[in-house]
């Protein structure tokens with residue numbers, strides 16, 4: 001067992017903290033906000049609750065898998081409703097399009113816009129489902145420490161057969177001609193922060209999430225997700241320190257020796273950063289302050305309150 005600290009109590013930090021605590025480690029999670037959840041946050045006004053960050057609940061199976069790892073299920077924490085229509089698209093001008101969650105109704109919407117597109121949608125979504133399953137079974141849950149994790153017959157065959165590296169925009173245009181349908185099919189990958197021309201067609205798995213699985217909403221707001229993840233972390237014995245800002249990280253020979261917050265110095269064995277890759281950029285590193293190379297002579301855990 002080692003003692004380790006997780007910086008950041010968003011969904012990533014909470015997930016890592018719970019998993020590491022379950023594996024038997026002593027885990028401290030440090031977050032500068034007054035409560036955990038990170039970008040999942042909300043505020044209330046005039047009796048209404050507003051989500052400040054995420055509002056699209058896709059891939060419920062991913063959440064369920066997390067809950068199951070701790071012997072729980074999503075309905076232990078919140079009531080999840082599938083939305084119908086799933087969402088509404090606003091095109092340029094006054095054009096809008098309701099996207100029904102029912103598949104037959106969706107075929108009708110497509111067919112009205114472009115003749116023959118219902119059959120094309122069926123083919124597109126069948127392919128998207130294969131990509132989703134390939135990703136979930138062989139790609140997403142690997143720790144990505146080495147390319148060798150992905151070198152096995154099934155994954156390589158799946159990658160080649162499903163042409164997952166073809167660009168997403170070309171992939172969509174093989175199936176649809178109408179601009180409105182193309183925009184509808186391309187929009188989910190915008191969540192990845194890149195243009196469809198720069199995204200591989202593997203990510204039609206997002207269309208599977210949007211159109212095969214559907215869009216959901218936890219009653220009581222997205223904050224329910226943060227509360228559920230926090231509860232699991234606490235049940236696993238994670239010590240949560242809110243309102244604490246990490247100000248510097250001391251590193252020697254590539255080893256993190258001590259992190260300093262505005263409340264304490266923590267000497268420790270390991271440090272985990274609970275930020276997404278996109279936020280773990282120069283900006284985030286600046287946020288944790290200057291990284292110094294000061295040796296402190298111990299790797300045992302000690303807390304020095306200031």
Ligand SMILES: Cc1cc2nc3c(=O)[nH]c(=O)nc-3n(C[C@H](O)[C@H](O)[C@H](O)COP(=O)(O)OP(=O)(O)OC[C@H]3O[C@@H](n4cnc5c(N)ncnc54)[C@H](O)[C@@H]3O)c2cc1C
Pocket residue numbers: 007008009010011012013030031032033036037038039040052053054055056057058244245246247274275276279287288
């Ligand atoms: C407006 C918006 C809408 C979004 N919509 C969706 C959506 O609909 N569906 C969806 O799935 N995703 C959505 N996302 C993305 C999703 O919210 C994020 O990917 C996810 O919440 C990131 O979680 P995280 O734990 O990686 O990081 P974060 O939630 O950013 O957590 C990082 C934590 O680290 C803390 N921290 C930072 N610096 C320090 C420091 N020096 N000391 C201590 N603590 C520190 C921060 O306060 C924060 O609590 C949206 C994001 C935003 C911003």
